[in-house]
Amino acid sequence: MERIPILKLGDCLLVSIQVDMHDRLAMQLQDDLTSRIAATAARGVLIDISALEMVDSFIGRMLGNIAAMSRVLDAETVVVGMRPAVAITLVELGMSLPGVRTALNIERGMDLLSATPDIRGNDNGSPVG
Amino acid sequence: MAKTGTTLLSEILRRDQQSILSEWSRHQLGSISTRRELMSEAELSQQSREFLSVFTTAIGTNERIDANGPIWAPVREYLARISDSRARLGFSPIETATFVFSLKEPLFERLRASARDPQTLADETWNATLVLDALGLYTTEVHQKSRDAVILRQQQEMLELSTPVVTLWEGILALPLIGTLDSARTQVVMESLLQRIVDTGSSIAILDITGVPTVDTLVAQHLLKTVAAARLMGADCIISGIRPQIAQTIVHLGVDLNAVTTKATLADAFGVALRRLALTVTKAASAGAAAPSSANAKGPASANE
Numbered sequence: 001m002e003r004i005p006i007l008k009l010g011d012c013l014l015v016s017i018q019v020d021m022h023d024r025l026a027m028q029l030q031d032d033l034t035s036r037i038a039a040t041a042a043r044g045v046l047i048d049i050s051a052l053e054m055v056d057s058f059i060g061r062m063l064g065n066i067a068a069m070s071r072v073l074d075a076e077t078v079v080v081g082m083r084p085a086v087a088i089t090l091v092e093l094g095m096s097l098p099g100v101r102t103a104l105n106i107e108r109g110m111d112l113l114s115a116t117p118d119i120r121g122n123d124n125g126s127p128v129g
Numbered sequence: 130m131a132k133t134g135t136t137l138l139s140e141i142l143r144r145d146q147q148s149i150l151s152e153w154s155r156h157q158l159g160s161i162s163t164r165r166e167l168m169s170e171a172e173l174s175q176q177s178r179e180f181l182s183v184f185t186t187a188i189g190t191n192e193r194i195d196a197n198g199p200i201w202a203p204v205r206e207y208l209a210r211i212s213d214s215r216a217r218l219g220f221s222p223i224e225t226a227t228f229v230f231s232l233k234e235p236l237f238e239r240l241r242a243s244a245r246d247p248q249t250l251a252d253e254t255w256n257a258t259l260v261l262d263a264l265g266l267y268t269t270e271v272h273q274k275s276r277d278a279v280i281l282r283q284q285q286e287m288l289e290l291s292t293p294v295v296t297l298w299e300g301i302l303a304l305p306l307i308g309t310l311d312s313a314r315t316q317v318v319m320e321s322l323l324q325r326i327v328d329t330g331s332s333i334a335i336l337d338i339t340g341v342p343t344v345d346t347l348v349a350q351h352l353l354k355t356v357a358a359a360r361l362m363g364a365d366c367i368i369s370g371i372r373p374q375i376a377q378t379i380v381h382l383g384v385d386l387n388a389v390t391t392k393a394t395l396a397d398a399f400g401v402a403l404r405r406l407a408l409t410v411t412k413a414a415s416a417g418a419a420a421p422s423s424a425n426a427k428g429p430a431s432a433n434e
Binding site: 105 | 323
């Protein structure tokens with residue numbers, strides 16, 4: 001079964017979605033990502049969806065869920081590179097992903113993560129559950 | 130009975146084609162004398178001749194007259210072409226329909242002259258009226274459709290024209306909205322804004338609603354949708370140009386704009402945008418001052434346009 005690779009980049013995890021998301025793949029990603037955050041104590045997650053051309057409400061909800069889960073594990077999620085058509089679709093579906101931070105491209109997303117006063121030197125987020 | 134009548138009509142048409150044509154043309158020229166600038170005499174007489182020839186062919190088939198039948202299809206087609214071109218040229222529906230109706234007079238005159246008995250004359254006149262009325266109404270319908278098509282096209286052009294996305298500064302886009310925001314326009318606005326965000330890599334977009342006459346819940350919802358879509362792309366939106374009355378309306382309607390930065394004027398919004406990008410605008414040093422203008426001046430940004 002195909003998997004979406006999760007790359008570790010310093011304190012951050014980089015997920016680049018290059019294939020069409022189907023539901024099982026999304027669930028798999030959710031599992032993989034949460035365990036990787038827990039294992040690496042990552043403080044930031046960058047999800048690049050610039051290659052994603054189609055979304056449905058499930059994928060939208062999954063993005064929101066991943067962000068919420070990462071936050072519980074003390075990692076900031078930034079979704080980058082959303083296409084205009086995808087953004088319009090999500091808004092029309094009534095999903096404006098309120099808890100998710102966004103950036104125009106990977107570079108901006110990285111800037112956003114490094115600018116967050118997240119790396120404060122206190123205890124790193126210990127894995128939950 | 131009806132057959133003989135039709136035969137008579139087609140006979141007249143064939144025999145007196147030239148004289149009918151010239152008389153008809155004269156009628157038309159009389160009725161559209163004010164429209165000479167739109168159409169030349171030669172063009173008109175050419176159209177008349179061509180129409181009369183397809184008309185004669187259709188009537189010569191001796192079938193029962195049915196202007197909607199397949200035999201009359203070439204006539205209808207030709208009329209549709211004429212009506213279409215006239216609608217585009219700016220003729221009124223009456224002027225277009227007169228093209229057909231004015232044929233009645235020369236035609237009836239000749240019928241009167243050649244009919245042997247009142248019965249034939251009445252039948253024949255009835256047949257001719259029937260077909261010419263149907264064709265005349267048909268031209269009006271086509272005329273109307275052509276006008277509708279023109280209006281539709283203009284609407285679309287206006288839609289595209291009225292939603293420009295301007296770059297105020299590197300990384301700052303402005304979208305001056307003029308006119309009422311409905312769903313179709315919001316769609317266009319959203320698409321052009323998001324595309325420009327991608328193209329320019331801007332991180333701040335200012336939606337200026339100075340030109341939006343009224344804001345109701347629907348308009349507000351459309352604005353919030355645009356803001357949400359831009360946010361998903363990673364760009365912040367500032368809504369500016371909110372007039373005092375509009376601010377009152379928004380509050381009375383219970384629209385929640387808390388999630389969005391709002392400013393009274395575009396200048397204020399631009400100031401906010403500059404500050405967010407850590408840019409400052411400073412006054413150039415006057416001639417008397419020793420130091421040249423410096424971009425490093427610290428302090429709150431002030432936007433001067």
